[in-house]
Amino acid sequence: MSDRDTRHQQAMxxxxxxxxxxxxxxxxxxxxxxxxxxxxxxxxTAAWGTVTRALGYGYKVGVVQFIKGLWECGERxxxxxxxxxxxxxxxxxxxWDTQNREADTQACREVWAEAERMLADPGVYLVVLDExxxxxxxxxxDIATVKQALAERPAEQTVIITxxxxxxxxxxxxxxxxxxxxxxxxxxxxxxxxxxIDF
Amino acid sequence: MSDRDTRHQQAMxxxxxxxxxxxxxxxxxxxxxxxxxxxxxxxxTAAWGTVTRALGYGYKVGVVQFIKGLWECGERxxxxxxxxxxxxxxxxxxxWDTQNREADTQACREVWAEAERMLADPGVYLVVLDExxxxxxxxxxDIATVKQALAERPAEQTVIITxxxxxxxxxxxxxxxxxxxxxxxxxxxxxxxxxxIDF
Numbered sequence: 001m002s003d004r005d006t007r008h009q010q011a012m013x014x015x016x017x018x019x020x021x022x023x024x025x026x027x028x029x030x031x032x033x034x035x036x037x038x039x040x041x042x043x044x045t046a047a048w049g050t051v052t053r054a055l056g057y058g059y060k061v062g063v064v065q066f067i068k069g070l071w072e073c074g075e076r077x078x079x080x081x082x083x084x085x086x087x088x089x090x091x092x093x094x095x096w097d098t099q100n101r102e103a104d105t106q107a108c109r110e111v112w113a114e115a116e117r118m119l120a121d122p123g124v125y126l127v128v129l130d131e132x133x134x135x136x137x138x139x140x141x142d143i144a145t146v147k148q149a150l151a152e153r154p155a156e157q158t159v160i161i162t163x164x165x166x167x168x169x170x171x172x173x174x175x176x177x178x179x180x181x182x183x184x185x186x187x188x189x190x191x192x193x194x195x196x197i198d199f
Numbered sequence: 200m201s202d203r204d205t206r207h208q209q210a211m212x213x214x215x216x217x218x219x220x221x222x223x224x225x226x227x228x229x230x231x232x233x234x235x236x237x238x239x240x241x242x243x244t245a246a247w248g249t250v251t252r253a254l255g256y257g258y259k260v261g262v263v264q265f266i267k268g269l270w271e272c273g274e275r276x277x278x279x280x281x282x283x284x285x286x287x288x289x290x291x292x293x294x295w296d297t298q299n300r301e302a303d304t305q306a307c308r309e310v311w312a313e314a315e316r317m318l319a320d321p322g323v324y325l326v327v328l329d330e331x332x333x334x335x336x337x338x339x340x341d342i343a344t345v346k347q348a349l350a351e352r353p354a355e356q357t358v359i360i361t362x363x364x365x366x367x368x369x370x371x372x373x374x375x376x377x378x379x380x381x382x383x384x385x386x387x388x389x390x391x392x393x394x395x396i397d398f
Contacts, residue, residue, distance in 0.1 A: 008300040008337075016298070026391045034240070034385075034396075040377035042235055042245035049248030054395040099215070101207040125395060138207075158396050175385035178239035186233075186374035192225045196253040196324060197233075197357050 031125075031157040033150065035174040037133065037166035040182035041198075047128045047160045055082050059125035062118035063087045064111055066163075067131040088114035101138075108140035115149070122154035133163030133170070143169050230324075230356040231374045232349065236332065236365035239379035240397075246327045246359045254281050258324035261317035262286045263310055265362075266330040287313035300337075307339035314348070321353035332362030332369070342368050 034050075036043040047063075054061050061084060090111040112135075118127045135141040147169060150159060161170055171177045193199055233249075235242040246262075253260050260283060289310040311334075317326045334340040346368060349358060360369055370376045392398055 005300050009298045012298040022386065026386055026389055028390045029393075030390070032385050032390065032393060032396060036241055038380070040379075041233070041375055042241060042377045042379065045248035045252070046241035046245040047248070048251060049244035049246070050396060052247060052251045053244070053398075057395040059395045099208045099211040101204050158393065171382065174383065175388065175390055176240055177382035178241045179380040179382050180239075180241065181237070181378040181380055183370065183376035183378050184373065186231050187221065187225055189374065190225055191227045191229070191231065191374055194228075194231060194357065196256040196258045197231060197249060199252075 030155050031153070031159070032175045033173060034158070034160045034176045034178075035166050035171050036160065036162045036178050036180060037164060037171070038178070038180035038182070039164055040180035041185060042180045043162040043164075044130055046178075046180075047130055047162050050126065050160060051085070051128060054126045055084055058084065060084045060123055061086070061126045061128070062115075062121075062124045063128040063130060064115040064118070064132070065089045065130045066108065066111065066135050086118070088118075104138070105140045108135050112141055112145075119149045119153045119157070119159070122156065124157060126158045126160070127153075128160045128162070131163040132161055133166045136167050136170075137165060143167055146170070147173065229354050230352070230358070232372060233357070233359045233375045233377075234365050234370050234373040235359065235361045235377050235379060236363060236370070237377070237379035237381070238363055239381035240384060241379045242361040242363075243329055245377075245379075246329060246361050249325065249359060250284070250327060253325045254283055257283065259283045259322055260285070260325045260327070261314075261320075261323045262327040262329060263314040263317070263331070264288045264329045265307065265310065265334050285317070287317075300339075303337070304339045307334050311340055311344075318348045318352045318356070318358070321355065323353075323356060325357045325359070326352075327359045327361070330362040331360055332365045335366050335369075336364060342366055345369070346372065 036046050051061050051063060063085070065087065067090065088111050090107050115127070115129060115132075118124050132141070132146070136143055136146065150170075150173065153159065161174070166177075187193060187198075235245050250260050250262060262284070264286065266289065287310050289306050314326070314328060314331075317323050331340070331345070335342055335345065349369075349372065352358065360373070365376075386392060386397075
């Protein structure tokens with residue numbers, strides 16, 4: 001074996017030990033709370049990727065979309081026929097289009113009621129609260145209400161929260177938090193959002 | 200209208216102007232190159248979310264998996280029946296399990312040939328090179344070869360690259376780069392990876 005091959009083998013052996021050690025230490029099993037936040041692309045997309053994954057195993061999934069209700073949406077077209085997927089949409093569209101705080105608050109509370117129902121249902125394996133962070137930021141929902149529903153959810157249920165500027169009380173109670181940071185975004189360099197990629 | 204409602208409306212009007220302005224400025228239409236990098240959870244998941252989206256519109260998609268070949272994978276189970284999806288897998292498994300540089304290099308080159316074929320096919324709307332960054336890092340592939348295939352791909356084709364420590368020449372040529380930063384990861388706090396969520 002060449003020197004390079006030997007060094008490679010030793011480095012991989014070391015890496016393997018570290019991986020094995022971490023796997024052995026991870027013994028607790030329960031539903032998780034994940035937060036995908038930050039200003040970069042990929043938050044909602046990662047949530048939908050997880051939805052696909054969970055549905056692939058035959059689990060029931062609930063998705064609540066707090067902002068993108070009026071967008072076309074390839075993944076929804078595809079997945080909507082799955083009897084294990086339920087999608088609730090705040091269908092008023094972008095809050096910067098409606099510009100009406102009272103109507104938006106009302107629409108938000110209605111769709112939050114759907115979220116609360118899903119968060120109380122032990123049959124739902126995964127709940128996605130897509131872009132709920134903005135609802136808290138705009139004051140359409142209060143953090144105490146959301147925290148309580150999350151804390152009281154069934155032990156086996158996983159929740160994913162997406163959106164920029166996640167409330168620190170949400171990141172504080174989450175098991176996994178990823179900050180998606182925008183290094184560069186095509187849209188800011190004059191490139192149009194692309195069908196089947198961006199929406 | 201209350202003062203608070205008026206302030207909200209004004210803030211939203213301002214936000215809407217900024218959004219509209221950016222939409223008007225984005226006039227170029229072509230396939231994009233996206234990089235999901237960083238040490239946080241969500242890179243591969245965001246790529247799979249985009250795959251679901253593109254398939255939802257009926258586009259052809261090619262996925263090349265450079266590392267996770269031997270993992271169970273809910274999204275693949277679900278999507279594999281889609282005639283528009285082709286998945287090529289480097290089926291040697293984790294390189295820290297094989298610990299054999301020569302065999303891994305050979306396996307990598309074989310699956311890279313599949314990637315090159317997809318990257319040359321104008322019928323493929325989206326190509327995902329999942330965890331290819333490690334192949335460059337370990338020296339199984341050279342950056343010049345990869346850059347050339349990316350640069351010469353059809354203008355309408357979008358490519359997504361995932362993996363930690365993306366080569367700066369890759370991020371440099373990408374249209375969108377998101378750095379997924381780990382703020383917290385359940386796995387590091389003793390929580391087991393969860394079926395249908397993590398894999």
